[in-house]
Amino acid sequence: MSTVGYDYTLTRTLDAPAGKVWAAWTVADDYGAWAGAEEVVLDARPGGSWSTVMVIPGGARVPLSGGYIEVVENKRLVMSMDVPGRDEPALMTVDLAAEGERTRITLAQTFDTAEERDQAEQGSNFLLDGLTAYLATA
Known part of the structure; x- marks a missing residue:
């Protein structure tokens, strides 16, 4: 990620082991179940691609x-997202730290403007709320 710009970092501790949190981010059916997403395609490997249709409130x-x-x-994903109107994709880093049967997750992004950052941070909080609820019932 760029070292210049507007960034945010969100950290939460989830009541699930790292392997379960990892699957939630990397298995298409799991991701769709908690992220409010349809038509999910995930090829979680370096150089792989992903696509989805997010259904927002x-x-x-x-x-x-x-x-x-x-x-x-079970530890780290760095993903790019194609953003219309941007020359370069936005990057998101997802770090997982196992804490016994719990997992600390940290999401981080950097943007060119405060407005882009604020919108992305709001979206990431929405994702983490969905992930927390999903893991509580999965």
């Missing part, structure tokens, strides 16, 4: 796609 459908830059099983 209110019912709007937003197609998203990108790639995987770094993949370290």
Whole structure:
């Protein structure tokens, strides 16, 4: 990620082992179940790609796609996301730290503007809320 810009970092501790959290991010059916996503395709390997249609509150459908830059099983994902109007994809880093039967997850991104950062941070909090709820029942 760029070292210049507007960044955010979100950290939560989840009541699930790292392997279960990893599967939630890397198995298409699992991801779709908690992320409010349809038509999920995940090829979670360096150089692999992903695509999905996010269904946001209110019912709007937003197609998203990108790639995987770094993949370290049960520990780290660095993903790109193609953003219309941007020359370069946005990057998101997902770090997992096993804490016994719990997992600390950290999401981080950097953007060119405060507005982009604020929108992405809101979306990431929404994702983490969905992930937390999914893991509580999965």
